[in-house]
Amino acid sequence: xxxxxxxxxxxxxxxxxxxxxxxxxxxxxxxxxxxxxxxxxxxxxxxxxxxxxxxxxxxxxxxxxxxxxxxxxxxxxxxxxxxxxxxxxxxxxxxxxxxxxxxxxxxxxxxxxxxxxxxxxxxxxxxxxxxxxxxxxxxxxxxxxxxxxxxxxxxxxxxxxxxxxxxxxxxxxxxxxxxxxxxxxxxxxxxxxxxxxxxxxxxxxxxxxxxxxxxxxxxxxxxxxxxxxxxxxxxxxxxxxxxxxxxxxxxxxxxxxxxxxxxxxxxxxxxxxxxxxxxxxxxxxxxxxxxxxxxxxxxxxxxxxxxxxxxxxxxxxxxxxxxxxxxxxxxxxxxxxxxxxxxxxxxxxxxxxxxxxxxxxxxxxxxxxxxxxxxxxxxxxxxxxxxxxxxxxxxxxxxxxxxxxxxxxxxxxxxxxxxxxxxxxxxxxxx
Numbered sequence: 001x002x003x004x005x006x007x008x009x010x011x012x013x014x015x016x017x018x019x020x021x022x023x024x025x026x027x028x029x030x031x032x033x034x035x036x037x038x039x040x041x042x043x044x045x046x047x048x049x050x051x052x053x054x055x056x057x058x059x060x061x062x063x064x065x066x067x068x069x070x071x072x073x074x075x076x077x078x079x080x081x082x083x084x085x086x087x088x089x090x091x092x093x094x095x096x097x098x099x100x101x102x103x104x105x106x107x108x109x110x111x112x113x114x115x116x117x118x119x120x121x122x123x124x125x126x127x128x129x130x131x132x133x134x135x136x137x138x139x140x141x142x143x144x145x146x147x148x149x150x151x152x153x154x155x156x157x158x159x160x161x162x163x164x165x166x167x168x169x170x171x172x173x174x175x176x177x178x179x180x181x182x183x184x185x186x187x188x189x190x191x192x193x194x195x196x197x198x199x200x201x202x203x204x205x206x207x208x209x210x211x212x213x214x215x216x217x218x219x220x221x222x223x224x225x226x227x228x229x230x231x232x233x234x235x236x237x238x239x240x241x242x243x244x245x246x247x248x249x250x251x252x253x254x255x256x257x258x259x260x261x262x263x264x265x266x267x268x269x270x271x272x273x274x275x276x277x278x279x280x281x282x283x284x285x286x287x288x289x290x291x292x293x294x295x296x297x298x299x300x301x302x303x304x305x306x307x308x309x310x311x312x313x314x315x316x317x318x319x320x321x322x323x324x325x326x327x328x329x330x331x332x333x334x335x336x337x338x339x340x341x342x343x344x345x346x347x348x349x350x351x352x353x354x355x356x357x358x359x360x361x362x363x364x365x366x367x368x369x370x371x372x373x374x375x376x377x378x379x380x381x382x383x384x385x386x387x388x389x390x391x392x393x394x395x396x397x398x399x400x401x402x403x404x405x406x407x408x409x410x411x412x413x414x415x416x417x418x419x420x421x422x423x424x425x426x427x428x429x430x431x
Contacts, residue, residue, distance in 0.1 A: 039162065041212055043169025044204060045105070045146040048112065048139035049378070050170060050286075051200060052081050052132075053257075054177035057264045057282070058275040059190035066190065069125035071265060075386050078261050080129045081136040082382035086375045088140020093148065093371025094232065097222040101145050101152070101367075102214045108141020109208055113201025120194035135197075140378075142204070144370045151359045151366035152215040157301045159359070163352035164297030168290055182279035222365070232368040242358050242369070244413060248309075249354035250376035251410035252316045255403045256347050257381030259285075259340055262388030262399035270396065271333055281337065285344040292348025305353045312349030313411045319343035320400070320407030327400035336396065343403055350410075380406070 056078075064074035088108065096104045115135035122128035150162045184192050222232070236242060267273045267281065296308050319342030326336045355373060362369040384406060388399040 037211060038213075039165055040169060041204075041207060042146040042149060043166040044173075045109070045142035045208070046166050047170045047173035048142045049085055050173035050177055051197060052085070052112075052135060052139055053078060053260055054173065054282070054286075055181040055184075055197060056190070056193055057178050057260065058182040058279055059185055059193050060264050061268060061275075062185065063128075063190040064125075067125045067128070072386060072390070073125050073129075075261055075265075075388075077125065077129050077132045079382045079385045080132040082257065082378045082385060084133040084136025084138075085140045085143065086136075086378035086382060088137035089144035089371045089374035089378070090140075091137075091371075092141035093144045093367040093369075093374075094222075095367070096141075096145050096148055096216065097232070097365060097367035100214050100218070100221060101149055101216050102212060104141055105145045105212065106205060106209055108138045108145070109201060109205040111138030112142070113198050113205060114138075116194050116198035116201055120191045120198065136378075140374065144367065144374050147355065147359075147370040147374065148367040149215045151363060151370065155363070156356075156360065157305070160300045160305055160352050160356035161297050163355055164293045164300065167293035167296075167348060167352055170289075172286070172290055176283070178279040178282040182275045185275060216367075220364070232365040235365065236362065236369055236372055239361070242362070245354055245358040246373050246376045248313060248410045248414050249350055249358070249373065250380045251406045251413070252313055252347065252350045252354075253377040254380030254384045255316055255320060255406035255410070256344055257378075258384040258388050258399060258402040258406065259343055260381075261385035262402075263340065266388075266396055266399055285341050288341050288345025289348040292345045293352060294348075296349050296352055300353075305357055308349050309353040309357060310414055312346045312353070313407075313414050315342050315346030316350065316407040317411035318407075319346065320404035323396070323400035324404045327395075327397040343407065 060074050060078075063069070063077075064071060092104050092108055112135060115131055115138055119128060119131045119135060122131055146166070147163075150159060150166070154162050180196070181193050184196060188195075263282070264278055267278050268275065273281070292312070299308060319339050322335060322339035322342065325331065326339060329335075355370075358373055359366060359369050384402050387402050390398055
């Protein structure tokens with residue numbers, strides 16, 4: 001494999017520096033990851049959250065009517081999926097540190113396809129809630145392991161750029177998913193949406209089995225079972241900088257999920273927007289994520305990651321504040337829609353930079369660290385989702401209060417460790 005260029009900023013582990021090996025696994029991994037096809041696969045695996053939630057959003061009101069379920073129960077199906085995504089990452093991340101990335105990933109994607117098919121035949125909202133949890137649990141493996149694979153191969157600015165490229169795909173999923181979901185409702189009911197998700201899961205399982213390589217070699221895997229998992233957990237929770245980054249990112253992410261949970265009801269019931277027009281509005285907001293993510297990718301290396309991260313948190317707080325102004329003044333859609341756009345677009349700066357900063361010092365436990373990052377995001381989202389519907393679908397105030405509180409909280413706790421002089425050392429000095 002000699003003579004093959006490495007990606008800029010690639011992480012060099014001890015095995016990679018051992019020139020006595022006839023063929024270095026690290027070089028092979030980097031050659032594989034240089035293929036755009038694999039970056040695209042990782043992006044789609046990271047999109048299990050948007051696929052599971054956003055394609056289903058236009059069908060929420062119809063599902064509630066069909067199953068004779070109240071609004072709060074319908075929104076609990078979002079919470080169940082989010083809780084499953086959180087717990088699934090918490091389990092799959094450490095397992096991938098011990099067993100490698102490929103096996104747990106394939107099991108999770110196959111489980112997602114099976115759970116999606118079962119959701120399509122759920123007879124009542126409560127069984128649907130259980131199945132949505134199972135769907136999210138299985139899909140969590142794709143999210144956390146895709147994130148860990150990037151950390152296996154890259155560090156510092158290069159890692160942030162790859163996450164931003166992934167966000168191009170992950171951000172496109174919310175653009176297309178609700179549009180696809182809305183159009184599916186023209187020819188089928190909400191059950192057909194889950195059939196489509198099952199087919200997507202089958203396709204991703206086949207593609208991953210064919211083209212996704214193993215990126216975590218046996219000699220670097222974590223041994224020791226539960227004791228090693230607990231050791232990693234203690235090391236991660238003792239890192240205050242890591243925890244602050246995780247919490248700040250999670251709160252901003254939770255603000256976006258409060259929007260996801262409440263916007264379909266508020267915009268359709270309160271303002272009379274059709275499911276198809278809602279899908280267009282949702283797509284425009286999601287385009288903001290894509291745009292901000294690609295701006296971040298272009299700026300990384302020119303602007304410090306901590307500055308980009310703080311800019312994203314500031315946007316989330318400003319958008320939440322504008323929503324509160326809308327709720328208390330009755331300004332309506334002319335102010336509400338721009339506020340929602342700012343809240344959502346800011347995630348394009350928060351996620352790639354917050355994730356890269358948090359994982360920078362935890363290469364040897366990337367699966368566990370990525371699991372805590374993802375778990376915090378989806379757990380906060382799961383807690384926020386039902387709160388926006390407590391006062392019914394015809395008021396903006398609950399959604400504005402939740403989004404405003406989470407956005408302001410994320411901005412207030414942005415860690416002091418983000419100062420430039422406190423940044424992790426360049427690749428090569430961190431194992």
